[in-house]
Amino acid sequence: MIEVLKERKNQVGRSGEGTGDIACSRPSAAGSVSQRACVFCGSRVVLYPIADAVHLVHGPVGCAAYTWDIRGSVSSGPQLHRNSFSTDLQEQEVIRGGEKKLYSCLIELINRYKPKAAFVYSTCIIGVIGDDVEAVCRKVAAESGVTVIPVHSEGFKGTKKDGYSAACDALMKLIGTGDIKGLPGFGINLLGEFNLAGETWIIRKYLERMGVSVVAAITGDGRVDDIRRAHGAKLNVVQCSGSMTPLAKRMEAEYGIPFIRVSYFGIEDMSAALYDIADFFGDVGISTRTRDLVKEEITRLLPALAEFRKRLEGRRAAVYVGGAFKAFSLVRALRSLGMRTAVVGSQTGNTEDYRQLKEICDAGTIIVDDSNPLELSSFIRETDVDLFIGGVKERPIAYKLGIGFCDHNHERKIPLAGFEGMFNFAREVHATVTSPVWNAIRGKETICVPLPGVKSSEYLENLEKKRPEIPDDWKNPLHNAADGTPETPTENSNHTARNSCKLCAPLGACLAFRGIERGMPFLHGSQGCATYIRRYVISHFREPFDIASSSLAEADTIFGGMNNFAKGIDNVRMKYEPALIGVATTCLSETIGENVGMLIKGYLAKHDGEKLPALVNVSTPSYKDTHAEGFHSAVRAAVDAFATEPPATIKNENLLILPGIVSPSDLRELREIAVFCGARPTLLPDYSETLDAPLADGCVPLSKGGTSIEAIRHASEFAAVIQLGPGAASRKSASDILEERHGSRVFRIGWPLGLRATDEFVRAIESVTGSSAATGLMAERGRLLDAMADGHKYTFGLKAAVYGEEDLVVAVCGFLAEIGVRPVLCATGSKSGRFAGWLENTAAGISGGAEIIEGADFANISEAALKARPDIMIGHSKGYSTARELGIPLIRIGFPVHDRFGAGRKLILGYRGAMDLFDRIVNAVLEKRQDASKTGYSYL
Amino acid sequence: MENMEIKNHPCFNAEIRKKYARIHLPVAPACNIQCRFCNRRYDCANESRPGVTSAVLSPQQALSYLKYKHAKNPEITVVGIAGPGDPMADAEKTFETLKLVRQSFPNILLCVATNGLALAQNVDRLAELKVSHVTVTVSAVDPDIGAKICAWVRPDKKPFRGVEGAAMLWERQQEGMKKIVEAGITLKINCIIIPGINDGHILEVAKTVKNIGAHIMNCTPLIPAAGSEFENREIPSPDIIHDIRAAAGEIIPQMAHCAQCRADACGIIGAQELQKDMLTVEDFAKMPLRPGDDRPYVAVGTREGILVNQHLGEVDKFIVFRNGGHGFEIESIRNAPPPGTGVKRWLDMADILSDCRTVLVSGIGPSPRKILLEKGLAVTEMEGLVEEGLKAVFSGNEIPAVMRRRFMGCGGACGGSGQGCQ
Structure with missing residues (x-):
């Protein structure tokens, strides 16, 4: 039976049962781990696709970082919208006000990019420190002549829906400012069509064939000048009406433009949309052409669909998406594939939406508002569905439960709108539902080789021939100004974080807390932070990653977040039964002055005598430091709180390793090496299992594994502590606490990456255990040497650009020095002032030939790389556009890797890790040479 | 007994x-x-x-x-x-x-x-x-x-x-x-x-x-x-x-x-x-629902012949289907009576479709529905593929819930305040 939180009971219902409405449109319950984001998210969703505008996020770096180029909204021209511009507020600015910084950033961006307009998004903290954003925007507009529009999207000021209406307010400031002379007679605006994977282009083609013109596609491949003239259209056609109805209503009131609501998903809804537009104009030519178009498209599509349907008939699906309109389109589209929907829900539906959903779904269908991972997984289990349709955050839930998944969110890269979109949808559903992997997972013997359907193959071939062209003159969005000309460099201005090379501190803390056994991260702040961080982490690890939030609302920022904090902790205790709740602050809770230590004390006092989880808090305002420091702070906080027991017995083989931000595979490797050296190691944190869980475990509230709190409690009994990474050790760290408190023996060494660094790690352990490394480990060392000898010529003299967290870059450069690769650019988002020194310690002489940048963003990295001309780049996936611009291979390591598979399985530590990394470097170079070779050799 | x-x-x-x-x-x-x-x-x-x-x-x-x-x-x-x-x-x-x-x-x-x-x-x-x-x-x-x-x-x-x-x-x-x-x-x-x-x-x-x-x-x-x-x-x-x-x-x-x-x-x-x-x-x-009666066909209001997507009042031509041996076949295409004649239009329509057991349309008002029903013609409201609709009515089953009406919601009554619907 499904267990739903008490306060959420009336947000869940079933079709055909009861007459009550589904409760909705209310703030997410604290601690419920809602799948929703925040007001900022709503605004960002709507405005993001305006491609020739500057989008500046005013606040600390996180909000901008988590929304950097993650959407599939493509542009046929300028790529400016794909950048992440942030004022990157620091502590001093939070205290003294961020207006000056905002002004400088705006001026800098406008000078550099000559945008058609600029949008300034206020984040949580702006609403608290009270910057007069309007005034700054007015001033900059007056000085620069560029329209600058403030967007009031403070995260805590409501739900995602309020963000939509803030965006609509912003759009209304543009609409009506352009000249509408000479606009076509049959002109419409497209609202709420986001051009994901080029969907707007598909719709525009249909409209062209009908004889209808688009004045402004406001939210998909949008242009400022088109939007200025949007009031010259005859009709507003609204998809995703949850987000865009407010705008349509205001345009109706102010400009008398009527609107219709449509959906472009599925045969029926797509046809109805086109007919409704045709009917509006009442033109015989348009009507006839529309009828012919629909007939032609469906007639071509149906035989192809029939082939999929044959295999899908009778299967069942669960649907959980952003808006209710899309949810309903999907119920219908599934039905035309012969599938039934057993669960349907949305993040932002309203009462009327749910009333209608209840009516049109088969009896017994579960209908839910604002759900969360635990509910969703129990719905899936109860209804025994074959398919889940949702977004990235839902994907690992489906896969862990062994069922198919279809991404219907804004990240997707496959067009699902239009008639051909229906084909893609069917293909996608068929591929995931009938995949033989589920048979393997369920232990069934049968393996059925998927047969290509004749009709569907034909359709696909035809489709690929006439796919809308995505512009092929790719340019780094950073170097592509609004009008397509190269950016205008400005002298000595580097105010704005342009595509930051860091994330905010709460992310690091959440990661660390998931490495403690039954540890649940809890963010004290508004709902969006938790959701954004979850998506970011999930996309990397491809594992469920639940983060609770106290979901602070506006009133809480005034009266204090005590109630939400307590309710959130209650709910997390009830649903997750954690051993630890790791509370990290956010910029919001820090700025309004929440004292989390006191909140915890108060909570513990109130619940005295109950079975309580351990509660630990760490201060992680995102206007200070980066995710790396957030990670180390959380580890230190855990040790500080728990490692209190005086030593009873110290055994030589017991060893504590503090590894830093490495991959689950790296964690396993560290443990194995230590075992090879006769130690019994404990890692802190240890997410080698929690974030790389075997599928057999299903989808459980908190996956198995992690450092036990008991082990941390008795940390004084470790014979030694190994703190890896100079960055981690540079501030007061967990190892410092153990040293001071218990006189622990501490080794502070670099990451064991490469031959010498691993040797040092091995020697350190040997010196504690008194035994020498087993022959197996020495054989691995030998094989690494062997590989280095075999491949040395391919790596010698290569120039590399390396970026990421300090400790990672330092470690990689140490290894590169061993194989004759010359780092020409070393960059990190952190600002310790000691980065160059650590690099020099690890790879002597490096500072002579390399550009070393602290506090870097990808604008800096890109500029420096263009000068330094490296042969390879090594770092996380956010360096892709730079590598692509340079035409060089990117070897993906570190966090995040969002565009490749198996990021959590990538090994770089130890002898084996170095060997893997070495192979990847050599092969990347070989592959590039081979691809470029005129003879196309196949033998080296 | x-x-x-x-x-x-x-x-x-x-x-x-x-x-x-x-x-x-x-x-x-x-x-x-x-x-x-x-x-x-x-x-x-x-x-x-x-x-x-x-x-x-x-x-x-x-x-x-x-x-x-x-x-x-x-x-x-x-x-x-x-x-x-x-x-x-x-x-x-x-x-x-x-x-x-x-x-x-x-x-x-x-x-x-x-x-x-x-x-x-x-x-x-x-x-x-x-x-x-x-x-x-x-x-x-x-x-x-x-x-x-x-x-x-x-x-x-x-x-x-x-x-x-x-x-x-x-x-x-x-x-x-x-x-x-x-x-x-x-x-x-x-x-x-x-x-x-x-x-x-x-x-x-x-x-x-x-x-x-x-x-x-x-x-x-x-x-x-x-x-x-x-x-x-x-x-x-x-x-x-x-x-x-x-x-x-x-x-x-x-x-x-x-x-x-x-x-x-x-x-x-x-x-x-x-x-x-x-x-x-x-x-x-597969037989008519009421064997022996004189209504073996089903009329459909469709623009392009594939989807049921016309209101009864909008239909100018009905496509009339029969349940043939190998799927549904078009029996005839019949002109609907012209609009503008008030009640007479519905009575004429009932006559034109007197051999149809039902008519599939995307919508109909209460008054024509009543008039047609009194003349023995049931009207079935649905949106979606004609084929699916025929399959349902010829076999005596209900039109699947999801095809019975069009979704008109989303944002309809939402003021966007996040404080509930107004």
């Missing part, structure tokens, strides 16, 4: 079961309770168990089917309605069928099998049609046990779950059974043996129903139907069944030859039913 009738009913009298045959008419698809062992969704021609049928028939189709079968098998003495849902939950269809059968076969035995939830209120009508045998499935007389067998009951619109539901079911069953006995109808009790749930409770059931006045009892083993909640439960061993029947037999006469028939069973109990040259129940399901 009470015990005399038992003699010619093969289910009630083991001695004549090889001589007389029964036919089940699958006319009642709806059910008002969810038994955890039951899954009515799938049909399998090779599977034989209660609740399963190859097709659902309309009352008129059922009569044609019965006439056809009776002509081939004159040994049919009993006509039963056993589902595939619950005959009393689908009472209108059940009684319509019983009435038609009684008119054509005044001497045939009529019987009904029900879960008993909606029995009491229908006993008078059963008696009136001279229904002689009623079977009530009672697997528990203790709501705590009943709740483990039945997931929910829905006497009206609101479902009741768990013990509350089971208690309600048992209360209504008692009321219904008493009335059946009072009306002089033979009462048989079916009791499903479910190991681990009610196998220790069967004798209690036997005593209780005996006290109420039941005449015979059938203790029948669980069939773990695929897709049902009990799909993986073990079935009772033959020994257990034997022991239970023997013990219960001390209390009330037992029927030991039950073959757990399908809802569309026909012939001698337990005999091989497949005969190649015979028309099947599916064939009859």
Whole structure:
């Protein structure tokens, strides 16, 4: 039976049962781990696709970082919208006000990019420190002549829906400012069509064939000048009406433009949309052409669909998406594939939406508002569905439960709108539902080789021939100004974080807390932070990653977040039964002055005598430091709180390793090496299992594994502590606490990456255990040497650009020095002032030939790389556009890797890790040479 | 007449079961309770168990089917309605069928099998049609046990779950059974043996129903139907069944030859039913809903011929379909009467479509709907593929919920305040 939180009971219902409405449109319950984001998210969703505008996020770096180029909204021209511009507020600015910084950033961006307009998004903290954003925007507009529009999207000021209406307010400031002379007679605006994977282009083609013109596609491949003239259209056609109805209503009131609501998903809804537009104009030519178009498209599509349907008939699906309109389109589209929907829900539906959903779904269908991972997984289990349709955050839930998944969110890269979109949808559903992997997972013997359907193959071939062209003159969005000309460099201005090379501190803390056994991260702040961080982490690890939030609302920022904090902790205790709740602050809770230590004390006092989880808090305002420091702070906080027991017995083989931000595979490797050296190691944190869980475990509230709190409690009994990474050790760290408190023996060494660094790690352990490394480990060392000898010529003299967290870059450069690769650019988002020194310690002489940048963003990295001309780049996936611009291979390591598979399985530590990394470097170079070779050799 | 009738009913009298045959008419698809062992969704021609049928028939189709079968098998003495849902939950269809059968076969035995939830209120009508045998499935007389067998009951619109539901079911069953006995109808009790749930409770059931006045009892083993909640439960061993029947037999006469028939069973109990040259129940399901009447076609309001997407008032040409041997065929394309003539337009339309049993359109106002219905033309509202709509109406099924209307919501009443709807 499904267990739903008490306060959420009336947000869940079933079709055909009861007459009550589904409760909705209310703030997410604290601690419920809602799948929703925040007001900022709503605004960002709507405005993001305006491609020739500057989008500046005013606040600390996180909000901008988590929304950097993650959407599939493509542009046929300028790529400016794909950048992440942030004022990157620091502590001093939070205290003294961020207006000056905002002004400088705006001026800098406008000078550099000559945008058609600029949008300034206020984040949580702006609403608290009270910057007069309007005034700054007015001033900059007056000085620069560029329209600058403030967007009031403070995260805590409501739900995602309020963000939509803030965006609509912003759009209304543009609409009506352009000249509408000479606009076509049959002109419409497209609202709420986001051009994901080029969907707007598909719709525009249909409209062209009908004889209808688009004045402004406001939210998909949008242009400022088109939007200025949007009031010259005859009709507003609204998809995703949850987000865009407010705008349509205001345009109706102010400009008398009527609107219709449509959906472009599925045969029926797509046809109805086109007919409704045709009917509006009442033109015989348009009507006839529309009828012919629909007939032609469906007639071509149906035989192809029939082939999929044959295999899908009778299967069942669960649907959980952003808006209710899309949810309903999907119920219908599934039905035309012969599938039934057993669960349907949305993040932002309203009462009327749910009333209608209840009516049109088969009896017994579960209908839910604002759900969360635990509910969703129990719905899936109860209804025994074959398919889940949702977004990235839902994907690992489906896969862990062994069922198919279809991404219907804004990240997707496959067009699902239009008639051909229906084909893609069917293909996608068929591929995931009938995949033989589920048979393997369920232990069934049968393996059925998927047969290509004749009709569907034909359709696909035809489709690929006439796919809308995505512009092929790719340019780094950073170097592509609004009008397509190269950016205008400005002298000595580097105010704005342009595509930051860091994330905010709460992310690091959440990661660390998931490495403690039954540890649940809890963010004290508004709902969006938790959701954004979850998506970011999930996309990397491809594992469920639940983060609770106290979901602070506006009133809480005034009266204090005590109630939400307590309710959130209650709910997390009830649903997750954690051993630890790791509370990290956010910029919001820090700025309004929440004292989390006191909140915890108060909570513990109130619940005295109950079975309580351990509660630990760490201060992680995102206007200070980066995710790396957030990670180390959380580890230190855990040790500080728990490692209190005086030593009873110290055994030589017991060893504590503090590894830093490495991959689950790296964690396993560290443990194995230590075992090879006769130690019994404990890692802190240890997410080698929690974030790389075997599928057999299903989808459980908190996956198995992690450092036990008991082990941390008795940390004084470790014979030694190994703190890896100079960055981690540079501030007061967990190892410092153990040293001071218990006189622990501490080794502070670099990451064991490469031959010498691993040797040092091995020697350190040997010196504690008194035994020498087993022959197996020495054989691995030998094989690494062997590989280095075999491949040395391919790596010698290569120039590399390396970026990421300090400790990672330092470690990689140490290894590169061993194989004759010359780092020409070393960059990190952190600002310790000691980065160059650590690099020099690890790879002597490096500072002579390399550009070393602290506090870097990808604008800096890109500029420096263009000068330094490296042969390879090594770092996380956010360096892709730079590598692509340079035409060089990117070897993906570190966090995040969002565009490749198996990021959590990538090994770089130890002898084996170095060997893997070495192979990847050599092969990347070989592959590039081979691809470029005129003879196309196949033998080296 | 009470015990005399038992003699010619093969289910009630083991001695004549090889001589007389029964036919089940699958006319009642709806059910008002969810038994955890039951899954009515799938049909399998090779599977034989209660609740399963190859097709659902309309009352008129059922009569044609019965006439056809009776002509081939004159040994049919009993006509039963056993589902595939619950005959009393689908009472209108059940009684319509019983009435038609009684008119054509005044001497045939009529019987009904029900879960008993909606029995009491229908006993008078059963008696009136001279229904002689009623079977009530009672697997528990203790709501705590009943709740483990039945997931929910829905006497009206609101479902009741768990013990509350089971208690309600048992209360209504008692009321219904008493009335059946009072009306002089033979009462048989079916009791499903479910190991681990009610196998220790069967004798209690036997005593209780005996006290109420039941005449015979059938203790029948669980069939773990695929897709049902009990799909993986073990079935009772033959020994257990034997022991239970023997013990219960001390209390009330037992029927030991039950073959757990399908809802569309026909012939001698337990005999091989497949005969190649015979028309099947599916064939009859394809017939017009009301065989013999003069409305074999379906008219459609469509713009491009593929989707039902015109309001009745918008239609200028109807496409009229027939159910051909290999799918649906266009019978004709007919001009709709021109607009602007008021009521006359609808009356003319009814004439033009007088051979159509229904018209599929995406919308219609209340007044034309009423006018057309009075002229015998039902209007079906739906949006979606014409093919899907025809499939539903020609087979007598409902239009699937999701196609019945268009979604108009999302943002409609939302002020975006996040504080609820205004």
